[in-house]
Amino acid sequence: MNLKQLSELLGLSQTTVSRALNGYPEVNEATRERVLQAVKETGYRPNKAAQRLATGKAGSIGLVMPTAPGHQSDVHFGEFLAGLGEEAVRHDFHFVIMPADPDDEVAALRRLAISGNVDALFVAYMRGHDPRLAMLKSLSMPYVVHGRSFGSEPDYPFLDIDNEGAFYDATRLLLQLGHTRFALMNGPMHLDFAIRRRNGVMSALAERRLTLDEDCVSHALMTDEQGLLAMERFLQLPERPTAILCSSTVLALGAIRAVNQAGLRLGEDISLIAHDDVLPLLKPENFSVPLTTTRSSLRAAGARIAQRLIGTVKQAGPFPDQELWKTELIVRSSTGPAPQRS
Amino acid sequence: MNLKQLSELLGLSQTTVSRALNGYPEVNEATRERVLQAVKETGYRPNKAAQRLATGKAGSIGLVMPTAPGHQSDVHFGEFLAGLGEEAVRHDFHFVIMPADPDDEVAALRRLAISGNVDALFVAYMRGHDPRLAMLKSLSMPYVVHGRSFGSEPDYPFLDIDNEGAFYDATRLLLQLGHTRFALMNGPMHLDFAIRRRNGVMSALAERRLTLDEDCVSHALMTDEQGLLAMERFLQLPERPTAILCSSTVLALGAIRAVNQAGLRLGEDISLIAHDDVLPLLKPENFSVPLTTTRSSLRAAGARIAQRLIGTVKQAGPFPDQELWKTELIVRSSTGPAPQRS
C-alpha cells in the first residue's frame, strides 16, 4: 500500500493525502478525518526511504560502533544507547548504527554522513587530538560529541562530564584522609577521559608536592579482569599504594577481589574511589564494602545528547553548544583514613 | 556530488557510471577504470536513500531495542550487538535500531518492517506465546529469532541455545554431588529462556523425585542487585538450599556477595552454577572462587545470526532455518559435594 494507491482509494490526489497526513493547514478537516480513517484501515505507512529522498530528512541519528573480531564490547556503549533511545522513542527517531573497525573510525563516520541515511551524528570514544573533529566540521551536518578531545580547540558541540574535576576532588578527599601513596586505574590511554582524569589526580597531588609514579598507573580496558590484574600489580609494589582511584566500577570489581585475596581490608588498608557511570547492573552501594564514587549517569548523558540532536534537526530552538556536567562525590565505606605507616 | 554531476564530469551517461560502479560486466574495463578514478578524486558516494528506493535493498538489519524511562538497559543487548556488528562490518551492512517501549514491541516491529528502511529483521527477548511471531510470518521479510517462543509451534527461523539441556545437565551435576535442596535464580518469568531453564531444572529434579519449591525460585532482572536480594531471601529459608542455579554471571555476582556476607563458603556450604554468556566484563574464572558455568557465547550467536540474515538478503545460498546450540558445562570451584546435614 503506497500513497498512490491510498489516494486512488480515497478519490483524492496524492498531494491532498500527503498534506492531510503531514498536518498542513490547507486541507479540510472533514477530508483529513477521512484520510486518517483510511490510513487506520489499510495500515498504510509512508516509505521512509522515499520520504528521506524527498525531504532530505530521515528521522535518524547515526553512530559508529567500534567492533572487530576480538574487539571487546563495551558495557558503556549499551548503557549510553539506552539513554539515546529513551529520548528518541519520544520523537519517533531511530538510530543507524554503523559497525566499524576501531582503526577505521574517521572513514566510517564519513561514510555514514555521506550515505544520506542520517540527519545527525553522535560521536563518542573521543581521543586526544581526535582526527574526526576536522572531518565533522567540514560536514555541514549536526553532531554532538560525547566527551571532548584533549589538545584540540574546544570549538565544537559537546557534552562532557568534568572528568578532571571529579578525579581532582576524589584525590583531595583521599589526601585529606592522610593518604600519600596513590595509584590510578584508568581506561585506555589514548581516550580523552583517561587523560583528563589522570590530570585531575596529578594536579591535586601536585598541590601537596606529591607525584604519581609510573608504576602506579594502569591504562587498560575497563573489565573486571583488568582491574584484578592491575591491582595485583599495585599490591606487589615495594611501597604499596593505600589510595586507589579507579575509572570504573567494573574495574573496581576486579580490584576489590585482588584486595580481598591479598587479605587486606577495603576502607582500612586500602581506600578506593571509583567513577560510577550508574550502570544498572552494578550498584556501588551493593558492594560488600559500599563504594565511594564520583557519579554521573551515562544514560542521562545519552538522553540529553539525543535531545539536543533531535532538537537541532527539528529546528526546535537553540541548544547550548557545550555542556560540562559536574559529577557528584558520594562518600561510602570504601574510603577511610590512611593506615599508620607500618 | 551526485550521479548526474559525476556522469557529466566524465562525459558519460548515468547508466554507464552506475553500471561501472556496481560491477556490471557490460562496461568497458577502460571506462570502468576512468569512473573509479573519478570517484576517488571527487569522493562521490551514492545516496543510500535513493539506492534503497530504486533497488528495494537497504543493506541494513533492523532491530527493536526495548527502552523507556526507568527501563533497565541490558548488558546482553550490547554484547549481542557486538556480535551482529562483527559480521555486518564485513558486508558493509548497518543496523537500524528502533527504540520502543517494551509494551509496544509488536507495533514497533511492524513499523520498522513497513518503513522500508530495512531488509531483514532480528528479533530477541522472546516470550512464551510471543505475539510477534504471527506478525513476522505475515510480513514477507527475512527474519531470524534469537531464542524461541515456548508454547508456539517452532515453525520459524531461529537460533537458540539449549537452555533446558544446559540447566538439566547443571542440575544433574549437583544432584550427583549429593545436593537435595535446590534454588533457581532466573531471569524475568515471561521470557522464553527463563521458562526453559526452569523446566530443565525441574525435569532433572523430577528424576530423583525432587521438586523445586516456589520459595526457591526467583524471577527478576539480571543485575547484581537482584542477585544479592534473591540470595538473601534463599539464605533465610528454614531449609536453606545448598545448590543454586543462576541464569547469569551478573546475578551470581550479587548472589556470591550475599553468601560471603552470611559467612558461608562458596563451593562448600553453597554450590552454585551460573550460565555464562561470555560477557567480556565478567569472567567466571576470575571470581574469587572460580565459577562452575554453563557456557555459550552470546556474541558468537549474534555473529551467526547476522551471517544468516545477510546471507539471506544477498541470496547467498540456503541457511539452516533452525539452529540449537549446545552449551558447555565447565566445572570450576564453585561446586562441591553437598555439606553433611547439620
Add this chain to the structure above:
DNA sequence: TGAAGCTGTCAAAGCGCTTTGAAATTTCCT
C-alpha cells in the same frame, strides 16, 4: 454585479539512484 480574496484540491516536477529496452559502435565470420 463584477472584482478580489479565500479555500480546498490537483497536476506535475523533482529527490538520486537503478534498470529496461533500444541505439550506436565494434568485432567476427563467410
Add this chain to the structure above:
DNA sequence: AGGAAATTTCAAAGCGCTTTGACAGCTTCA
C-alpha cells in the same frame, strides 16, 4: 565487403514521497 553478432553506451521510466504553482469553486465587499 556485407551482414550477423557481440559489445558498449544511452535515454527514459520508475521507485514513493513532498512541494510548487495553478486552478476551480465560494465568499465577500464596494
